[in-house]
Amino acid sequence: MSKAQLVFIPSPGIGHIVSTVEMAKLLVGRDDRLSITVLVMKFPFDNKGTSYTQSLSSDRIRFLDLFHDTPSTADPNSKIFGSFLFDYIESHKPRVRDVVSETVSKSESESTPRLAGFVIDMFCTPMIDVANEFGVPTYVFFTSSAAFLGLMFHIDTLQQDITELEDSDAELNVPAYANPVPAKFLPSVLFDKDGGSMFLNIAKRWRETKGIIVNTFTELEFRALKSLQEDHTNPQMYPVGPVLNLKGGSPNEAQNSQSEADIMRWLDEQDPSSVVFLCFGSRGSFDGDQVKEIAHSLETSGHRFLWSLRQPPPKGKIGLPEEYENLTDILPEGFLDRTAEIGKVIGWAPQVAVLSHRAVGGFVSHCGWNSTLESLWCGVPVATWPMYAEQQMNAFQLVREFGMAVEIKMDYRNDYLMKKMPVMVTADEISSGIRQLMDGSDEIKHKVKKFSEKSRVAVMEGGSSYNSLGCFIEDVIQG
Numbered sequence: 393m394s395k396a397q398l399v400f401i402p403s404p405g406i407g408h409i410v411s412t413v414e415m416a417k418l419l420v421g422r423d424d425r426l427s428i429t430v431l432v433m434k435f436p437f438d439n440k441g442t443s444y445t446q447s448l449s450s451d452r453i454r455f456l457d458l459f460h461d462t463p464s465t466a467d468p469n470s471k472i473f474g475s476f477l478f479d480y481i482e483s484h485k486p487r488v489r490d491v492v493s494e495t496v497s498k499s500e501s502e503s504t505p506r507l508a509g510f511v512i513d514m515f516c517t518p519m520i521d522v523a524n525e526f527g528v529p530t531y532v533f534f535t536s537s538a539a540f541l542g543l544m545f546h547i548d549t550l551q552q553d554i555t556e557l558e559d560s561d562a563e564l565n566v567p568a569y570a571n572p573v574p575a576k577f578l579p580s581v582l583f584d585k586d587g588g589s590m591f592l593n594i595a596k597r598w599r600e601t602k603g604i605i606v607n608t609f610t611e612l613e614f615r616a617l618k619s620l621q622e623d624h625t626n627p628q629m630y631p632v633g634p635v636l637n638l639k640g641g642s643p644n645e646a647q648n649s650q651s652e653a654d655i656m657r658w659l660d661e662q663d664p665s666s667v668v669f670l671c672f673g674s675r676g677s678f679d680g681d682q683v684k685e686i687a688h689s690l691e692t693s694g695h696r697f698l699w700s701l702r703q704p705p706p707k708g709k710i711g712l713p714e715e716y717e718n719l720t721d722i723l724p725e726g727f728l729d730r731t732a733e734i735g736k737v738i739g740w741a742p743q744v745a746v747l748s749h750r751a752v753g754g755f756v757s758h759c760g761w762n763s764t765l766e767s768l769w770c771g772v773p774v775a776t777w778p779m780y781a782e783q784q785m786n787a788f789q790l791v792r793e794f795g796m797a798v799e800i801k802m803d804y805r806n807d808y809l810m811k812k813m814p815v816m817v818t819a820d821e822i823s824s825g826i827r828q829l830m831d832g833s834d835e836i837k838h839k840v841k842k843f844s845e846k847s848r849v850a851v852m853e854g855g856s857s858y859n860s861l862g863c864f865i866e867d868v869i870q871g
């Protein structure tokens with residue numbers, strides 16, 4: 393039996409690590425010829441609590457932490473997040489080379505499985521060079537949508553300086569989308585000369601790889617996948633999703649100020665579909681004025697709510713949100729007392745468990761791709777409030793392309809360098825979105841339920857994603 397070993401390199405950040413780890417688990421569970429080494433980079437500012445990957449090692453998956461013995465040339469506070477992330481990843485190249493070199497010499501001497509390839513996160517393109525040095529192929533594990541992948545490939549081929557579109561009402565015809573894409577929805581990084589060219593260079597390198605495994609499923613993104621597959625200059629596409637961590641669990645147990653059991657108990661006491669859940673991803677947090685607008689909207693919208701609220705890192709510092717020690721410091725005076733009967737404010741949320749609870753009827757989301765797939769899986773409609781990265785595009789897809797979400801706000805963009813004041817979303821906009829979400833059209837609710845079923849079928853034996861994963865495995869094994 394021909395055995396093969398893959399080296400997985402996720403980007404740091406829970407939105408990237410979780411689905412990559414789940415993908416690794418899926419592969420070894422599916423085929424006992426495969427073993428996987430996951431090389432884990434942790435943010436230098438993420439040094440609390442236990443790592444998500446600890447305790448996940450098994451017979452054929454091992455995790456190697458690259459953080460502690462890798463000197464970084466990248467200072468998180470001296471630059472914008474995107475370029476910090478890229479430099480930080482690049483600085484791990486020598487360490488990755490060493491680790492892989494050890495693995496290869498072991499496989500030569502001890503008849504351990506041959507190195508069959510690298511599976512890298514979308515931002516880890518510098519590692520393509522390392523895979524090339526070892527003469528093995530690279531595959532990308534794309535943690536966002538096929539449509540966004542198509543958008544990046546499309547922009548890369550445009551003979552146009554995209555930064556000129558920053559404040560325009562221009563629209564782009566992108567094969568991956570049925571509707572023209574307003575320039576207003578594009579990720580803000582593209583409008584920064586340096587950030588934009590850095591990101592487009594990353595996207596260009598995805599084309600050098602042997603295949604792109606996308607965390608999506610054909611039934612959801614048929615058009616985008618077709619357009620990607622029809623362009624023969626693109627690598628092979630493998631839509632294998634939704635790849636989700638359904639067991640949940642905080643990346644950092646120290647963040648769990650309130651136990652999951654307490655939150656679930658509260659949800660158990662609520663009527664079916666009566667609660668709106670607000671949660672904004674691993675880096676979602678707001679300043680005080682925006683928190684007050686949300687609080688005001690929740691008091692006036694009249695719906696029960698579960699609100700995941702976390703504190704931004706100190707101004708000018710890059711970091712992850714933290715739990716508030718005292719919520720009354722940030723919430724309007726008396727808010728917690730006035731809403732005690734109808735709502736609950738928490739820190740890090742057990743998101744998948746919450747979305748799976750029958751009491752939850754709607755989700756106010758920043759539209760990170762994992763959250764988008766989780767909401768579909770659980771059949772919970774979304775009100776979109778994208779914040780950064782490609783989240784505006786995910787919101788656009790949900791509202792305009794799929795007709796499966798209502799809009800709170802989405803055609804706005806915060807300044808990439810954060811030099812301007814962030815855009816304020818008003819209490820009126822938020823409560824109007826919540827009302828549409830909770831009281832609005834049954835059409836959206838039905839469509840979301842239908843795609844919830846389709847997402848589950850896709851990953852079952854014989855489903856589209858199940859089959860696509862099988863094709864990927866064969867490609868790896870055949871070499």
Ligand SMILES: O=c1ccn([C@@H]2O[C@H](COP(=O)(O)OP(=O)(O)O[C@H]3O[C@H](CO)[C@@H](O)[C@H](O)[C@H]3O)[C@@H](O)[C@H]2O)c(=O)[nH]1
Nearest residue numbers: 407535536673674700740741743760761762763781782783
């Ligand atoms: O309180 C919380 C907050 C988040 N999560 C989980 O954390 C993950 C967050 O992932 P995602 O929804 O994708 O958001 P981000 O953490 O913001 O993800 C980054 O990575 C995604 C995948 O590439 C991109 O789509 C996003 O724009 C980017 O910000 C999800 O599994 C959530 O269930 C929780 O369980 N509890």
